[in-house]
Amino acid sequence: MAQDSPSDKTVATKKCRHSRTSFTEEQLKILVQAFSQNPYPGYTAKQRLFNTEESRIQIWFQNRRARHGFLERPKKNLGSSKDHASPKEKIQDGRDRRCRTSYSSSQLQTLKNAFTENPYLGIDSREQLAEEIGVPESRVQIWFQNRRSRLRIQRKRGLEEASDQRQNQGQDL
DNA sequence: CACCTAACGTAATCATTCT
DNA sequence: AGAATGATTACGTTAGGTG
Numbered sequence: 001m002a003q004d005s006p007s008d009k010t011v012a013t014k015k016c017r018h019s020r021t022s023f024t025e026e027q028l029k030i031l032v033q034a035f036s037q038n039p040y041p042g043y044t045a046k047q048r049l050f051n052t053e054e055s056r057i058q059i060w061f062q063n064r065r066a067r068h069g070f071l072e073r074p075k076k077n078l079g080s081s082k083d084h085a086s087p088k089e090k091i092q093d094g095r096d097r098r099c100r101t102s103y104s105s106s107q108l109q110t111l112k113n114a115f116t117e118n119p120y121l122g123i124d125s126r127e128q129l130a131e132e133i134g135v136p137e138s139r140v141q142i143w144f145q146n147r148r149s150r151l152r153i154q155r156k157r158g159l160e161e162a163s164d165q166r167q168n169q170g171q172d173l
Numbered sequence: 174c175a176c177c178t179a180a181c182g183t184a185a186t187c188a189t190t191c192t
Numbered sequence: 193a194g195a196a197t198g199a200t201t202a203c204g205t206t207a208g209g210t211g
Contacts, residue, residue, distance in 0.1 A: 017207080020207080020209075021179065022179090022209085043199090063180085066202070067177095070202090097199055099199095101199095123180095139199095142198070142200095145182080145183080146198065147197095153184095
């Protein structure tokens with residue numbers, strides 16, 4: 001049967017990833033510089049660095065933070081926060097994210113169909129699908145990741161419910 | 174082969190949208 | 193307010209390029 005393991009090599013010989021990006025020295029310089037200024041750049045900041053897919057830059061920052069043993073919460077206080085400012089010091093970082101993409105029902109249907117056929121698409125299939133529904137490939141990748149996660153959670157919940165009935169007796173809540 | 178590091182997976186969480 | 197779901201993070205793994 002098919003194992004859901006993404007590392008199943010029996011059906012290999014397929015290119016499954018983006019081809020490895022090699023940044024120019026110039027680009028690398030910009031990246032390192034930007035990282036030293038702010039290891040958690042927002043979406044627009046990442047786009048401004050130079051002309052490349054934002055997702056590649058995002059990956060670069062993720063890897064860089066990991067390699068450098070970064071221990072920092074992405075809590076960001078806008079510099080304008082003064083002494084008597086807002087009483088709530090929550091982590092309401094105004095960090096700009098990519099705008100939430102909303103999918104039409106037909107786009108969702110296409111995504112769901114593809115997911116049913118194969119929850120682990122390679123780069124070629126992802127790009128093809130992205131083209132088909134008119135959305136960046138990186139969004140398709142995120143959609144699949146979220147879909148897989150939530151499917152797993154659902155399954156787990158189902159199991160816990162089953163075993164929950166057993167110890168549902170002497171509880172005070 | 175060893176080393177570096179881009180790409181990518183999961184799990185958890187943040188944030189927005191909708192009911 | 194809470195459910196759904198897209199976006200981002202930490203962390204671990206996989207794999208491509210180079211000495």
